[in-house]
Amino acid sequence: MKFKAHDQKSKTGKNQSKAFCVRIIFGLILVIAFTFYAYIYINYKTPILMYHSFDDSRIKDFAAVSNANFYKQMKFIKEKGYKVISLNNYCQLLKDKKPISKNLVVLTIDDGYKDNLEAIEILKKFDFPATLFITVDRIGKPGFLSEKDIRLILQETKITIGSHTATHPDLPQVSDAELKNEISSPKHKLARQFTTKIETIAYPGGAYDERALKEVESAGYLCACTTNRGFSKKLNRFSLRRVKMTNRDTEFSLWSKLSGFYNFFKKPKKPY
Numbered sequence: 047m048k049f050k051a052h053d054q055k056s057k058t059g060k061n062q063s064k065a066f067c068v069r070i071i072f073g074l075i076l077v078i079a080f081t082f083y084a085y086i087y088i089n090y091k092t093p094i095l096m097y098h099s100f101d102d103s104r105i106k107d108f109a110a111v112s113n114a115n116f117y118k119q120m121k122f123i124k125e126k127g128y129k130v131i132s133l134n135n136y137c138q139l140l141k142d143k144k145p146i147s148k149n150l151v152v153l154t155i156d157d158g159y160k161d162n163l164e165a166i167e168i169l170k171k172f173d174f175p176a177t178l179f180i181t182v183d184r185i186g187k188p189g190f191l192s193e194k195d196i197r198l199i200l201q202e203t204k205i206t207i208g209s210h211t212a213t214h215p216d217l218p219q220v221s222d223a224e225l226k227n228e229i230s231s232p233k234h235k236l237a238r239q240f241t242t243k244i245e246t247i248a249y250p251g252g253a254y255d256e257r258a259l260k261e262v263e264s265a266g267y268l269c270a271c272t273t274n275r276g277f278s279k280k281l282n283r284f285s286l287r288r289v290k291m292t293n294r295d296t297e298f299s300l301w302s303k304l305s306g307f308y309n310f311f312k313k314p315k316k317p318y
Contacts, residue, residue: 090306091281092136094152094271096288100165105293113164115293120172122300123151132175132206134245137269140283151304153177154271154288156210156248158184158191170203179210179248179271182232193239200240208246209233209267218255218318225257230265246270249285255318259284276314287314 097111104110111119123130128151136152153169153176155162162178169176178199184190191199199205209232211217217225233244245268249258252273262270262284269283276287289303 090148091287091309092146092150092152093304093306093309094133094136094154094286094288095291095303096271096273097153097155097165097291098157099159099161101159101161109290109292111165111291111293111295113168115295116165117168119291119295119300120168120174122297123174123304124172126301126304128304130172130174130176132204133177133208133271134206134268135175137246137283137286140281141268154179154208154248157181157214158196158210160189160191160195162191163195166199166203166205169205173204175204175206177206177208177246179208179246180232180236181210181214181250182212182235184214196240200242206246207236207240207242207244208248208271209236209244210248211250214250216251216253217249217258218253222257225261229258229261233265233267248272249275249317252288252315253318254285272317274312274315275317277317279309279314285317 097109097116099108099110100113100116101110102112105112128149129147130151130153133152133154136146136150139146153174155165155176156179158178158180178196180191180196185196186192196207200207209229211228212232213228215224215228217228220228229247233247236242236244247262247267248271252275254270254272254275267284269286271286271288273290274287276282276285279287287309289309291303295303
């Protein structure tokens with residue numbers, strides 16, 4: 047009987063020890079999860095989604111998104127209660143250092159391809175604003191939006207246009223004089239041509255250097271966008287990092303890109 051009582055006590059002790067270990071492990075998991083969530087929350091930045099082409103034939107070899115999937119992505123954003131604001135408005139909030147809610151999304155489209163027209167109709171259906179970054183020398187060229195296209199877009203939608211430089215060069219590789227022309231001249235030329243204020247610019251390929259940052263600010267832009275390139279993850283309205291969108295972005299990956307988790311794992315590439 048004594049042996050049985052001893053065995054019983056031993057089993058009880060082991061069970062209690064196991065239960066204690068389980069509680070410790072569970073508690074550690076909760077602490078780690080809370081710490082991770084708090085870090086993401088504190089370092090959260092409004093996602094600026096970056097699109098390019100909507101040509102189905104370019105999906106395999108370029109950052110293209112089919113119109114069908116683009117519609118699904120916009121529908122997801124709408125149904126999940128995100129608020130899409132213009133890049134201009136977002137940058138003004140940054141400049142004024144005003145509080146920014148955690149449910150905002152900014153939409154941008156680079157290069158001004160002709161195939162953007164159907165996607166812009168989708169944006170119109172959802173009543174979403176977006177920014178088209180236009181390369182001045184490509185307006186009206188084969189495969190790109192014409193002057194008439196851009197005028198109609200500005201008249202009939204919430205789309206605004208920004209500069210994508212004059213000729214789409216690799217900015218860190220050009221001379222000081224060329225850099226000034228690539229950044230400053232499109233701001234004034236686009237403004238005159240389309241009777242609209244040009245407040246934003248996107249660096250071609252996301253490439254920039256300290257000279258470009260200074261020139262953009264000196265030219266009077268409200269803000270500038272890169273890609274995933276940057277000197278650090280620190281927020282700078284003259285080198286706003288964006289989230290690359292692809293045709294593979296379904297509900298889960300789109301959620302991760304909108305939540306802030308995506309940026310946590312993406313290390314910034316060097317800007318030049």
